[in-house]
Amino acid sequence: MGKAALITGGGKRLGKAISLSLAEKGYDIAIHYNHSDREAKETAELIREMGRKCEIFQANLSDIKQVRTLIPRVFETFPDCSILVNSASIFEDVGFQDVTEEIFDRDLNVNFKAPFFLSQDFSKGQNAELIINMLDMRINKIETQHFSYNLSKKALRDFTLMAAKELGPKIRVNGICPGPILPPPDKDIKYLEKIAENTPLKKPGNPDYIIDAVKYILDNPFVTGQYLFVDGGQHLI
Numbered sequence: 001m002g003k004a005a006l007i008t009g010g011g012k013r014l015g016k017a018i019s020l021s022l023a024e025k026g027y028d029i030a031i032h033y034n035h036s037d038r039e040a041k042e043t044a045e046l047i048r049e050m051g052r053k054c055e056i057f058q059a060n061l062s063d064i065k066q067v068r069t070l071i072p073r074v075f076e077t078f079p080d081c082s083i084l085v086n087s088a089s090i091f092e093d094v095g096f097q098d099v100t101e102e103i104f105d106r107d108l109n110v111n112f113k114a115p116f117f118l119s120q121d122f123s124k125g126q127n128a129e130l131i132i133n134m135l136d137m138r139i140n141k142i143e144t145q146h147f148s149y150n151l152s153k154k155a156l157r158d159f160t161l162m163a164a165k166e167l168g169p170k171i172r173v174n175g176i177c178p179g180p181i182l183p184p185p186d187k188d189i190k191y192l193e194k195i196a197e198n199t200p201l202k203k204p205g206n207p208d209y210i211i212d213a214v215k216y217i218l219d220n221p222f223v224t225g226q227y228l229f230v231d232g233g234q235h236l237i
């Protein structure tokens with residue numbers, strides 16, 4: 001396998017954890033960000049301290065023009081880029097009647113259209129071998145509170161399966177479905193603990209569980225078209 005990976009939203013939260021874990025596995029890292037340049041720079045510095053090459057790439061993934069230039073920019077710096085992790089996402093707490101065209105476009109563009117075209121562009125890379133799409137355990141539910149968000153992740157789940165069929169044997173495509181791992185930025189751990197009370201395992205997770213899922217997918221060359229629930233069983237309730 002080549003030795004570079006692009007992680008969208010890779011400078012903070014779960015994206016940061018994934019960037020650091022892939023750097024630890026020996027990959028050079030391309031960190032994509034939109035507004036969080038400080039976090040992206042800090043994460044890049046940590047990765048360089050680990051002895052790996054790291055560069056940051058700004059792009060607004062709701063703008064298709066910026067989406068279409070991201071992979072060529074990354075390939076210019078990292079021609080050996082073999083992994084794409086689509087992690088950047090918008091999480092909007094909006095029910096069906098309140099979904100405006102603007103919200104609909106934003107959710108679908110960032111959470112579905114961008115991973116779709118990033119994957120298409122990435123798949124043309126000589127060394128492309130693995131795509132991981134960050135989904136959500138909600139894809140297993142008819143959950144309507146986050147209507148267009150959930151719809152976008154369900155679409156990305158089906159794209160994961162279709163792309164796995166289309167892109168083999170060169171590229172494996174898999175998904176990870178987190179549950180209560182990190183609270184939204186405006187909430188704290190109590191929010192997660194309350195949610196977790198109703199799950200089979202009755203405890204919130206943490207980014208290490210996601211990293212373990214990434215490593216499993218990375219290290220098992222016979223797994224494609226799979227999505228792993230890492231959610232304490234929340235998708236079952």
Ligand SMILES: NC(=O)c1ccc[n+]([C@@H]2O[C@H](COP(=O)([O-])OP(=O)(O)OC[C@H]3O[C@@H](n4cnc5c(N)ncnc54)[C@H](OP(=O)(O)O)[C@@H]3O)[C@@H](O)[C@H]2O)c1
Nearest residue numbers: 009013014033034035036060061087088089134178181182
């Ligand atoms: N956290 C959880 O417990 C949990 C649960 C279920 C699913 N997930 C999924 O796991 C993934 C990672 O979750 P997370 O909570 O760490 O991330 P997050 O907070 O949902 O995503 C934030 C990231 O997305 C980027 N982003 C948002 N809008 C963007 C845009 N228009 N253009 C480019 N980038 C944009 C942000 O970039 P900037 O800050 O640079 O603007 C930021 O890096 C996501 O796909 C999420 O849906 C997470």
